[in-house]
Amino acid sequence: QVQLVESGGGLAQPGGSLRLSCAASGFTFSKYRMSWARQAPGKGLEWVSGISGAGSYTYYADFVKGRFTISRDNAKNTVYLQMNSLKPEDTALYYCAKVPINRALDEYDYRGQGTQVTVSS
Secondary structure, three states: OOEEEEEOOEEEOOOOOEEEEEEEEOOOHHHOOEEEEEEOOOOOEEEEEEEOOOOOOEEEOOOOOOOEEEEEEOOOOEEEEEEOOOOHHHOEEEEEEEOOOOOOOOOOOEEOOOEEEEEOO
């Protein structure tokens, strides 16, 4: 069965960095686009970034463009989110998600349990 396991969250200071990882299993990883999404307390799920199956194309929400970088290693079935210049408003539970074929990057059929990112001084 499909499993997505996120790691790498934690506490960071404003302006700091964190690198999230998501280990995938149970499907042919390289065939599928992957996305990162987040949910802040009291708010809905928000798409953050997406990447094509081969990793050639990357996409970002405006609010993270220039600060976050998505990448993937298909040999390791892992997708990453490098987060730099973190802001308190980036505080959220971050999920990686599998995007079905021919669906938009913010449409998911599976997502992981999430990893908490807290940005605070």
